[in-house]
Amino acid sequence: MTIDDPAIERRFENYLKRESLKMTPQRRRIFEKAFEVHEHFSVERMYEWLKEEDGPAVSRATVYRTLEVLERGGFIEAIETRRGEVVYEHVLGHAHHDHVVCEVCGRIEEFQDDEIEALQRKNAYRLGFVMTGHLLRLSGICPTCVKELQLEGTLEEKLRELGGPIGLLDESA
Amino acid sequence: MTIDDPAIERRFENYLKRESLKMTPQRRRIFEKAFEVHEHFSVERMYEWLKEEDGPAVSRATVYRTLEVLERGGFIEAIETRRGEVVYEHVLGHAHHDHVVCEVCGRIEEFQDDEIEALQRKNAYRLGFVMTGHLLRLSGICPTCVKELQLEGTLEEKLRELGGPIGLLDESA
DNA sequence: ATCTCTGCAAATTATTTGCAATGAT
DNA sequence: ATCATTGCAAATAATTTGCAGAGAT
Numbered sequence: 001m002t003i004d005d006p007a008i009e010r011r012f013e014n015y016l017k018r019e020s021l022k023m024t025p026q027r028r029r030i031f032e033k034a035f036e037v038h039e040h041f042s043v044e045r046m047y048e049w050l051k052e053e054d055g056p057a058v059s060r061a062t063v064y065r066t067l068e069v070l071e072r073g074g075f076i077e078a079i080e081t082r083r084g085e086v087v088y089e090h091v092l093g094h095a096h097h098d099h100v101v102c103e104v105c106g107r108i109e110e111f112q113d114d115e116i117e118a119l120q121r122k123n124a125y126r127l128g129f130v131m132t133g134h135l136l137r138l139s140g141i142c143p144t145c146v147k148e149l150q151l152e153g154t155l156e157e158k159l160r161e162l163g164g165p166i167g168l169l170d171e172s173a
Numbered sequence: 174m175t176i177d178d179p180a181i182e183r184r185f186e187n188y189l190k191r192e193s194l195k196m197t198p199q200r201r202r203i204f205e206k207a208f209e210v211h212e213h214f215s216v217e218r219m220y221e222w223l224k225e226e227d228g229p230a231v232s233r234a235t236v237y238r239t240l241e242v243l244e245r246g247g248f249i250e251a252i253e254t255r256r257g258e259v260v261y262e263h264v265l266g267h268a269h270h271d272h273v274v275c276e277v278c279g280r281i282e283e284f285q286d287d288e289i290e291a292l293q294r295k296n297a298y299r300l301g302f303v304m305t306g307h308l309l310r311l312s313g314i315c316p317t318c319v320k321e322l323q324l325e326g327t328l329e330e331k332l333r334e335l336g337g338p339i340g341l342l343d344e345s346a
Numbered sequence: 347a348t349c350t351c352t353g354c355a356a357a358t359t360a361t362t363t364g365c366a367a368t369g370a371t
Numbered sequence: 372a373t374c375a376t377t378g379c380a381a382a383t384a385a386t387t388t389g390c391a392g393a394g395a396t
Binding site for chain 1: 253273275276282284286288289292293296297299300301302303304305306307308309310311312313314315316319
């Protein structure tokens with residue numbers, strides 16, 4: 001673990017205690033890995049990591065179960081990349097942020113915008129909702145891919161290949 | 174179909190032609206149903222609707238395949254409700270909008286905010302991305318559910334039951 | 347006539363679950 | 372000692388796919 005280690009791990013222990021859950025070697029390994037890496041990870045990747053490195057074995061089922069615990073506790077967050085793909089990232093208590101995902105290479109960047117947050121709350125409130133959370137994910141093409149695509153053809157062609165919505169655009173047959 | 178029928182259906186036909194796809198009775202049924210209903214629907218629900226009503230039979234596989242075509246064409250949009258649940262809604266060429274989903278009952282409301290859209294674009298641009306789309310989904314508790322929950326207990330208790338992140342909140346053991 | 351679609355059933359993929367043994371408090 | 376957790380393998384659930392026959396242009 002790289003940042004804030006003992007503090008955050010103690011919180012995890014406290015959390016478990018408070019919820020009458022137990023600290024096990026498996027949970028510790030998963031927790032530590034989640035905070036050690038600085039990438040987004042899927043269930044499968046976490047499972048692979050732990051299998052490669054040595055330490056108490058961790059089954060896939062346990063990874064699923066533990067990530068769920070971590071998510072409930074607010075230690076990690078799930079991000080849905082595109083339909084079907086779920087990746088996680090740890091939360092360090094640092095300010096919340098949202099993501100921009102590159103449609104081409106999958107690269108994920110983060111950003112944070114208080115104005116957007118405020119406007120979201122305003123809109124929920126206007127509809128009578130108590131807002132409890134949000135998911136904001138921008139899709140786009142990252143600087144690197146934009147450059148590459150421009151070498152090969154027009155951006156529009158490429159967007160088309162990516163399966164963009166083009167049915168509503170033209171009136172002509 | 175209720176709104177703008179012939180026009181939108183002709184667009185669909187054009188789209189198919191342009192992509193060398195064929196108009197089949199199955200595709201027509203699915204398309205028309207998608208624009209007839211004013212609800213969000215899942216693959217399964219669409220399948221059930223078509224099975225109940227009469228007309229040319231449509232298999233589940235075809236529903237999957239056709240909804241994908243419709244999505245690519247921009248005729249419908251997929252919304253991911255919560256992890257795993259995907260529902261669709263038709264697009265009428267009307268302004269884009271986002272959603273607020275009730276955590277308790279699943280009710281979905283829509284809103285639209287140009288300021289948010291502009292800020293999104295700004296953030297993507299700042300990171301060097303060409304923005305191609307976005308997904309914004311607020312979670313919350315709808316007016317009805319808020320009322321019900323207040324009858325039974327504190328909102329906080331209930332949020333806790335819903336599995337809110339509570340691990341990072343308190344420092345104390 | 348040609349090339350796409352459809353339905354079916356099998357295959358895949360992702361995730362969940364029952365249960366007996368193990369381990370944490 | 373008690374009660375939660377683990378691993379396994381079986382069970383689910385959701386979606387995809389191969390293929391032969393049917394259908395659209």
